[in-house]
Amino acid sequence: MVKRVLAGTLTLIVLAFVVIVISVMRFDVPREELVGKYAGGASQFATLPSGASVHFRDEGNADGPALVLVHGSNASLHTWEPWVAELGGTYRIVTMDLPGHGLTGRVPGDDYSREGMAASVHELTEALGLTRFAIGGNSMGGGISALYALDHPERVTALILVNSSGVPVVREDTDPPLAFRLARMPVLSKIMRYVLPRSVVEEGVRKVFVDQSKVTDEMVARYFDMTLHEGNRDATRMRFASYSARDEVAFSERLGGIEMPTLIIWGDKDLLIPVAAADTFKERIPHAELVIYENVGHVPMEEVPVESAGAVAAFLGAALAEPAPAPAAAAEEPEGVE
Structure with a gap:
């Protein structure tokens, strides 16, 4: 009798465990399904020389000065839409989903390093015929933008760094999102490839904002969906595994070589990259x-879009006031742009 009771109890425990695992298991979502949901409006796709099919948007004033904006880790080009709304009347604004992110997804060669990301930015701007432009980035995208400015100073008119990576960080009394901590743990990051509760993604989104009213169900759903885009979790795991604090120190030592006007924007309550x-x-x-x-937290362009875009407009107005070089010959139709 006792054995039957124990066996029944064990069966119930096993079944409960299976139910819990199944409830948090998340398989990849096909790209086509998410494209239909999130690639509306100005969205386009370009096949780059590297073979990557990149999701991008080319918005705002087509005749205005160009501004290229680069999103942060585990985000997408959607993070810049508040600035597009504020600045698009004056500037031509190009945004993109970086490799391993958004609707771009995993790319040939699996290079998700800062250098690889900057190379993708370069390929897209060349495909669009952009030869002179301001560039800005948030978080990881700030480090990418700074690297681009160092490697291609002849193209960059001004640099905007928003709560940027790129310098060694000492975190005191901060509590980064659980998803970021898990992604840095080799075993757990592999488990997250198949087991990803929506609550983990929501916690990560909420921690980049101070004003929680800015975090909507629609925003959380988009972040969750983009995380599940086929290949993105694999790319994230590879990206975090390749991170080196020593490389960050070496990169920070190059920052003195940035010669163009630079605007640094920060939220003083950033839990990811302290002020x-x-x-x-x-x-x-x-x-x-x-x-x-x-x-304000980690994403001022979303949390205080009017104020931060106003600072950008004032900065660019002054930075771009000097006479620009003679315009290049008209670019041919970009190859691979759909």
Whole structure:
């Protein structure tokens, strides 16, 4: 009798465990399904020389100065739409989903390093015929933008760094999102390839905002869906596995070579990259201005879009006031753009 009771109890425990695992298992979502859901409006796709099919948007004033914006880790081009709404009347704004992100997904060669990302930005801007433009990035995208400015100074008119990566960070009394901590753990990051509760993604989204009213169900659903895009979790695992603190130190030592006007924007309540990093950027980049917003988190372009876009407009208005080089010959129709 006792054995039957124990056996029945064990069976119930096993069944409960199976139900729990099944409830949090998440398989990849086909690209076509997500394209139909999120690639509306200005969305386009370009096949780059590297073979990647990149999701991008080319919006705003087609005759205005060009501004290329690069999103952060595990985000997508959608993060820049508030700035597009504020600045699009003046500037031509190009945004893209980086390799391993959004609707771009996993790419041939699986290069998700800062250098690989910057190369993708270069390929897209060349495909669009952009020869001179301002570039800005948030978080990981800021580090990519800074690298691009260092490697292609002849193309960059101005640089905008928003809560940017690129300098060594000492985190004191901060609590990064669980998803980021798990992604840095080799075994658990592999488990996340198949087991990913929506709550983990929501916690990550909420932690980049101070004003929780900005976090909508639609926003959380989009982040979750983009995470499940086929190949994105594999790309994220590879990207985090390749991170090196030593490389970050070496990169930060190059920042003094940035010669174009630079605007640094930060939220003082950033839990991912503490505001002290903003001062480090300001110290190392010769021609840098710094704007810090109180009670704002990691994504000022979404949390305080009017104020942050206003700072960008004032900065670019001054930075681009000097006469520009003679325009290049008209570009041919970009290859691979659908």
